[in-house]
Amino acid sequence: MPAVRDYPFQWFWDSCFHAIVWSRFDPRRAADELRGLLAVQEADGLVPHVVFWKDDLVSRLRWHHLESRTEGFVPFHRKPHTTAQMQPPVLAQAVERVVDAGAGDEFLAEALPAVERYYRYLAAFRDPDGDALVSIVSQFESGLDFSPAYDSAIGLRGSHPAELFARARLPQLLNKLANYDLHTIFRRYRHHLEDVLVNAVYGQGLRALARLAARTEQDAVVRWAERTADDVTAALLERCWDGRLRLFVNLAGPDARRARVKTIHGLVPLVLPDLPAETAAALAEHLDDPRTFGAPYPVPSVALDEPTFTRDHRIRGLRFIWRGPLSLNTNWFLVHGLRSHGYADLAERIAARSREVVDRGGFNEFYDPLSGRPVGAERFGWATLAVDL
Numbered sequence: 001m002p003a004v005r006d007y008p009f010q011w012f013w014d015s016c017f018h019a020i021v022w023s024r025f026d027p028r029r030a031a032d033e034l035r036g037l038l039a040v041q042e043a044d045g046l047v048p049h050v051v052f053w054k055d056d057l058v059s060r061l062r063w064h065h066l067e068s069r070t071e072g073f074v075p076f077h078r079k080p081h082t083t084a085q086m087q088p089p090v091l092a093q094a095v096e097r098v099v100d101a102g103a104g105d106e107f108l109a110e111a112l113p114a115v116e117r118y119y120r121y122l123a124a125f126r127d128p129d130g131d132a133l134v135s136i137v138s139q140f141e142s143g144l145d146f147s148p149a150y151d152s153a154i155g156l157r158g159s160h161p162a163e164l165f166a167r168a169r170l171p172q173l174l175n176k177l178a179n180y181d182l183h184t185i186f187r188r189y190r191h192h193l194e195d196v197l198v199n200a201v202y203g204q205g206l207r208a209l210a211r212l213a214a215r216t217e218q219d220a221v222v223r224w225a226e227r228t229a230d231d232v233t234a235a236l237l238e239r240c241w242d243g244r245l246r247l248f249v250n251l252a253g254p255d256a257r258r259a260r261v262k263t264i265h266g267l268v269p270l271v272l273p274d275l276p277a278e279t280a281a282a283l284a285e286h287l288d289d290p291r292t293f294g295a296p297y298p299v300p301s302v303a304l305d306e307p308t309f310t311r312d313h314r315i316r317g318l319r320f321i322w323r324g325p326l327s328l329n330t331n332w333f334l335v336h337g338l339r340s341h342g343y344a345d346l347a348e349r350i351a352a353r354s355r356e357v358v359d360r361g362g363f364n365e366f367y368d369p370l371s372g373r374p375v376g377a378e379r380f381g382w383a384t385l386a387v388d389l
Helices: 012-022 027-038 091-125 161-177 182-188 196-215 219-240 264-271 277-287 328-340 344-361 381-388
Strands: none
Touching: 012 027, 012 091, 012 328, 012 381, 027 091, 091 196, 091 219, 196 219, 196 264, 196 328, 264 277, 264 328, 277 328, 277 344, 328 344, 328 381, 344 381
16 A cells, blocks of 8 residues: 555555565565556456555545446446556566566566566557557546646646646546546547656566566567567657757647646656657756756656646645655656666765655655655655665
8 A cells, every 4th residue: 555544555556666665675575566466457458556455445435436447337336446547557667676686587477478468458558549659548547646737638727626626537537437448538538648757657668578578588579568669769759859848748639739837747758768868968957957847855746937836735725746746756767767867966866865855754655845844645655765766
């Protein structure tokens, strides 16, 4: 569980982060963490983003049913065991770390078929326009709920919390009416998104899948994963790079409307090893710029000079996350991405500040990027990534 009180279920990318941290201390426990996810993989390859292991905590009045398929003819009748949504595909990265840490060839042989099915699902079912970029059908699939990167896509006109909540949840209601049938959603609705963070993590995961497959001499899988990863990077550069902002931006709907807002999404392609040097340099400049992402406690999830930036995770007392505070999971991506592109000093500055906020404020979901104080859920699992920076 990400946090016992606030998130009492198993979340997909949280568990991948937990497994990465566990791998540093107990590879067997790390492998078990991932087995919990793979145990609920669906026939088409999807690994759902939430597993409701304790169904007595599933509410009929909250998001649990809204993000799940209906079984039978009556919505909300049966409690779901999983959602029908995805999260950023960091699965292959986690499996690779666990295998490297000591889980070994036995766990690799067990996990690799499921990992391959998962990435093939993404390529086959989540790319309706065939441009190599996968699409999400709700901002909640990105893991960056309520980010300003989605405001224009959902038609947000003001800043009232009620409007933000309603417009963010409306696509999920439409998905529920379609019973999360992707063919119907992509054909009937316009709310799907090509999310930069999701696709950067997807491209990174494909590289990890290729390396895992190479260990077992599955040459066909290696070729497919490498070729698909090449296509993802090329598509991000061609379709999502904004030369004016010098950042990557999300694309909304079938007409690929650009978000044009500076959020942490635009920096995450640093995780791609084949990102051109000049592009990596532009992203690194943002991380070193005190006007945008070079906050006293980096990295804010929204640029400091954006009108929507907020230091806390609340608006008028209501919880709306990813509108400014820093998080250790995105810092983890950026620190390792910077190092891979030769920006070791900048990476270490971000890593040191990340460890500092954890030392001072404990393991928390979010931290104020100006003061470093914790501003999210307490005792939060992915903040333990501080040990892996």
